[in-house]
Amino acid sequence: MSPSSGDRTIKQDFFPSQQNSIGYTLTSLPPNSDSPDREGRSSVRYKCSMINSILDVLRQRPGWVEIKEDGEWDFNWCDVGWLRENFDHSYMEEHVRICHFRNHYELTRKNLMVKNLKRYRKTLDREVGRLEGAKCDFFPCTFELPSEYHLFVEEFKRSPGSIWIMKPVARSQGKGIFLFRKLKDIMEWKKDGTRSEDQRDEAPVESYVAQRYIENPYLIGGIKFDLRVYVLVTSYLPLKAWLYRDGFARFSNTRFSLSSIDDQYVHLTNVAVQKTAPDYDPEKGCKWQMQQLRRYLTAKHGSEAVETLFKDIDNIFIRSLLSVQKVIINDKHCFELYGYDILLDQHLKPWLIEVNASPSLTASSQEDYEMKYRLLEDTLNVVDMEGRLTGKEKRVGGYDLMWNDGPVYREDVSLETLGTTYQIANTNLGCVNDRRKQLRQLLKPFPGHKRS
């Protein structure tokens, strides 16, 4: 099926039903006057391999039609496995979009992320100076095992008694993670030039990273939590990244104490792990919306301290993306929604724990479902298959444009900023998300739909 160009009018009743995926032609909207080569589509064929909120969002989007099995598609929400097997053999037309970058693992696999960050930091130290490099000081000391075993042991001996956390590089949802204080707990990962006869026959040990454990996390009500924040990248070269205003804080199910490092339920805050804890109460909802957290922190520490904190968090996103900018294979078909896990310590310093390429889209409660729904809807708004954006927007729904080949600032000039060189970044994590109103003002209605 080829698009029939030149068909500018769209009949009111022409709308293919969502069940019928064959036998219609694609039409395109009149090109937007601001960007003549942005052609939008009024009808989008999509593939989706998940059965959670993303499927609901796709199904409810006007003009989007699901393609089952083989069939040409314009949009694919795939999982990373599919991508690995099929991306290299797929030919995609210009307008087609897919939700991952080919080698996203440079950012999302723990060992590669650390490697890239360390390299980036060295580059900054060399080219700009140590002060600039110090801005990358947001990830705890990490070593890959077994390859960096000896380097690790040096550092380990320098700080006796401290706790370290071992994480498998490629697994998710808290699986395989444990804490340790003694070297003997990680004997398996010892890199020894002289492997014994028996060892050589065994399978090579799984790659892990050992990271200094943050022993003074910020606690609320005596409970440890981490933050899940969403960042959408639509291009790496040039780097264009959006930050979503909503997110949440995930609480561990039990009080924090360093005396029980074996109790993984205390230390790991993934909802997936919490769900298996013996005293997990699904009705309890161990999440706070980001807005609630931001208000709590403001009430406790004042707005200036909290603004500094959120600026430091912005810094994490930007630098982590810049660190892989040259490594990621840029492709105009690709976009990616990352789930960043951030931990705060008692000094209100944010630490990067990891970046997820496939953040969970399964909802743990009604409130959570609605948040993920909004997030995904706005993700599709930014990807803009329908060609409703000019490309110059700084905000789309709950997304604020954080980086566009350079920092993005808010336009507002208030009495305080007038005459100064101080500019406020265009990010609003944990702030009011009045997206409906903004979208109404921003976007043309879907073709065939009246303004709701």
Next chain:
Amino acid sequence: MMEEGADLSVTIAQIVHRLKGAHLHSQLEKQARECLHRPEIKLESLKEDVRSFLKASGWERKLQNAVYRELHILPPPGHPAAPPEHTKEPLVYMRKAQASWEKRILKSLNSMCTELGVPLARKRPVSEQKELTNKWNEMGTDEPDLSKFRPVYAPKDFLEVLISLKNPNYDCREGLTASSHWGLIQISLNVRDIPQMREAYPELSLTCSQLGIDDHAHIPPDLFESEHIRIGKKVVSEQDSAAAQQYSRQGCPTGFRAQLWALILNATNEPEDIMHYEQLKAAVIHHDLLVDNLIYKDVKLTASNDDYYFVFEDFLYQVLLCFSRDTAVLEHFSYNSATPPKSYIQGKTGAEEFTVVYPPNGVIPFHGFSMYVSPLCFLYNEPSKLYSVFREMYVRYFFRLHSISSSPSGIVSLCLQFERLLQNHLPQLFYHLQAIGAQPLRIAFKWMVRAFSGYLSTDQLLLLWDRILGYDSLEIVAVLAAAVFTFRAENLMQVTSLASAEAVLADLSTLKVMPLLQVFLFA
């Protein structure tokens, strides 16, 4: 309110008497003595110099704040011949009703005690004391068997008592008249109507800026917010209670609400406050009280199940268990219509000299009590400070929500005010609801008893409590209840049963409090 002449001197004498024994007095004396060494203090003008020193160093302000606090809790001056009960509650029938309600509660508590074979109070064995000390910061992990304990009463039981209140002097046999009561409350009290509220709450008017409305995302902060924050910073640095109270009428910015509320309540965290708290903690460790189980049960049933307050479970125990043992709370019974329940030491029933107040603070918690504390956890996390603020909030405001009195901030007046406001504003709605057996008060009562805690989202609740503190009155709670009904009037007009009316009003978490209040009173 200050009256001229003799009343003023009586008030002054009362306040001086109360402050004389207080820690602040000894601190002032100490400061005065120590400043004698300072070069600017001259013998010729000793008095004036010491006074100016105290002023400049902020001590006069602290004294002012303490006096201000006393003025708040000082009951209005009564007739010299009136007995002390009049200070608690001037109307006899109300006193009687409160006394019989208390008898019922005590009976219920005693029977639970006998049934379960649990003593009202018991000294903990040393091993248990040690265990509790270790677990102090995580009492929420304890899972005691609470299935046999029931809350002593729930708000709806209390509502029935209020409904049955009758003024023996009021003859209501005359049939339906304009001043008849279509609502549930059958007595007449002087409650403010909308025009009177407008006069008393001018800062809420449409022409006045405030937080909760004028700090909305699309309004440039220069118009109001920035300036308001600047003034707030000044108020905090001046440490002026009265100014903070006035300021709070327009809302407190999130960043310094904690300091402002502490200032308004004059809730300090001095070493003596911390010590007092530690003493209470020691009391908890030594003795186990039956009411502790009621507290545990209440926290588990309410706050722990709340999406936002569950995090603070441990703080709630730390505050409420100590609160039960704080005999300083007994002071407030001089102006509370309630009287602390008395119990007898085992074996000495009837002997006056062996009575003790039970629980030591005289307050028996009911279902939902922990919700008075939960929102405060959002602001304070040092237990002694949190405790200080909560205790002051309780003895100034919260106690009025569950005792029968004629006070304009008392729950009876609030219920009546709510009904009257709604009747006058939307008579058709009121009539409709009454006709389908869904008396509005039956739904609104639970909100008002808790001052909306747990029903509104936290940030909205805090904006509401800003105004309770700012206007030193709980009336705003009744107004909000009426405003909520007004807001959902369209849907309510279409319901045909109490259950559906409850459903329409089940979820208040998305409501924005200040616009509702503003529109109700001024639009």
